[in-house]
Amino acid sequence: MKNIDLVRDVLDTQVLDREQRPLGKVDGIALELREGSPPRVAYLEVDGVTAWRRLGERYARWAAKLARHWQREGHPFRFTWRQVRDFGIDIEIDVDAERAAPFDLEHWLREKLIRRIPGGR
């Protein structure tokens, strides 16, 4: 697909890892504005705080305060277009979801909630 529309095809699109496991949505797109040549997509972001910032700074602050409980380093998670393996309705990137930053909440809940309840396995 030669021509891509960033809002229709990339923003809010589901991101999958190398085994098609859901990693998150494209919450943000960073454009690099260059002197005398067309802007290029610097990186894409998967991060709840970035998503909430789209509604306003206030929401981003609340989201960040909340996220501090489970987010370790590596936030916001960013990837470049070069890492994209497959681009259809979803975007597949060459990353392992389990070790990526967006899974911090998943790990935190496993630790704090799931492990403590029998049968959570």
Add this chain to the structure above:
Amino acid sequence: MRTLLALVLVALAGCGDQHEQEMKSAASWSSTALAVARYWLQGDLPDTYAKRVLQKASEELAKGPLPDASEPVNQMIEAIGKRDQQAMRRLIAELQAQ
């Protein structure tokens, strides 16, 4: 939009006033008590449930426009407690008379 406003106005006009609603509700609760008593006599209702509905009916009737109807209903509850079928038949007649 006009049709919607008409629809809502119809609804407003059709709504009976507060007193009429209370009369309907009271009539309904006394009918409920009568039905429960009759089914209990036929042995179709467990005691715990029958007593509970009669209790609820008595409370609702006491609040409504027919407060004295709640008296026979209270006695019905005792009739169930004592498994007194005669008393129940008498109370059914008494409640129907009101």
Add this chain to the structure above:
Amino acid sequence: MKKILGIALGIVTSIGGFLDVGSIATSAQAGAAFGYSLLWAVLLGTICVIFLVEMSGRFSIVSGHTIVDAIRKRFGFAGFIVPFAASLLVNLLVLASELGGICVALQLLTGIRFQVWAIPVALAVWLLLWLGTFDVVEDGTALLGLVTLCFLVAVFTLGPEPRELAAGFVPRLPGEEHAHYLFLAVSIIGATIAPYLFLFYSSGAIEDKWDKSYITPNRYIATLGMSFGAIISMAVIVVAALALKPEGIRVEEYEQAALMLVPAFGRWGFYLFVASLAIACFGAALELSLASAYSVSQAFGWNWGEDLEPRSAARFSSAYTIFIALAALIVLSGLNPMKLTLFSMAITAVILPLTALPFLVLMNDARYMGEHVNSHFSNIVVLLIVLLAAILAVVAIPLEIIGSK
């Protein structure tokens, strides 16, 4: 053979899932107060829900994605988050009504106040999701839900007058109490076109790994499943009309509705009603909890799936855990269950446009649907549904205030 079994199961699930506390409460009230004259509302709601369920299934089958996932992609985070939050809140109120329905059934049986049952009931619903798989939920609700067929049996036992019954399918205002009549009509349609049905159904199509060969079976499952569910809903109206209305009993509390099966089944009538209410609400509570967890996970791009152990979909399983806990708190607060149910049905009607509108756009999206985009006919039906939804949304609140007594 496996497909026929799949279809049969799909239909049976729809029966189990269709009937819930909303349809039982609104149908019982409608039958007791207005006899057969609100049957048309169930029919209208069912026609709409058949189309919307078929489309949400076809969307998942063809695109491999669910409606919620696509709504966020097409409308963007800002355009999606407010309707999404509204639908979650409504789902929470309906889930509280379902849990309330189970607690009320236990209250009828034991005489112990319904709030006391809130925690055990919520635990039971949660435990089945925590330990079970999607099939357990789907098959469980389906087979148990068949107990609600007793309303159908009651209709044949009580023998309604066919011509009067048929007249009930023609909408016309009764002599008096217009506000209450219209309020019940809105609540019945709201109860029938319940958003959680599509959320559960479209995610279920992916859990069951339906591929393109399921496009036709999907149409049967949606049509037959919802129709059978609707027939039982109508049966509740007819039984209430025959068993309660002649006695002058209006349904203001579940205690009154519990009498309706006694004329048909004698000693068993009370127990069948309690069992039907408890089981229908239990099935609906399972589906609602999953539907909410599906929509949150799909909205934020998390891994989801009831077949996964809680450990491997921690955010998904935490979502339904928190959801059930919040709903249990609402029941614990002692709000009158019947009033909560009717209020939730009216509010479902208010957000109906937000539920129906995305179908108009997504079912015509060539990137998702390829050549399976909506036909002209389906688009016109969706347009009519959105129009009906808009009208319901406008009248639901004023009617709730005036007509809900």
Add this chain to the structure above:
Amino acid sequence: MSRVIALERFIGHIVRDAEGRKLGHLHEVRVRRQGDDLVVREYVVGSAGLLERFSLAQFAREVVFIFGIGRMHGYVVPWDSLEFPEKGELRCTRRAADLQRFSAERPAGK
């Protein structure tokens, strides 16, 4: 000197042309592949751009016109004509008249 901006925060914001007249809202950014990069070709401003997002099958476009939404129109702003200020509104450095117009009937540049 280059600067990085968060594009998602400008989507849906008003764009004014060189004379300060309102062109519409920024709804789409069209890019092309260049090696491993995505490079901006042009921006789409105005309500017709919103319709683009739904890649509506041909039928739905006709329905949309019946409801008079067909009057939606938009402008295509080349990559070198849109400024992303630190503060304030998006500005187009050209006048509306110099911009290529397009409406929902025939999707431009597809």
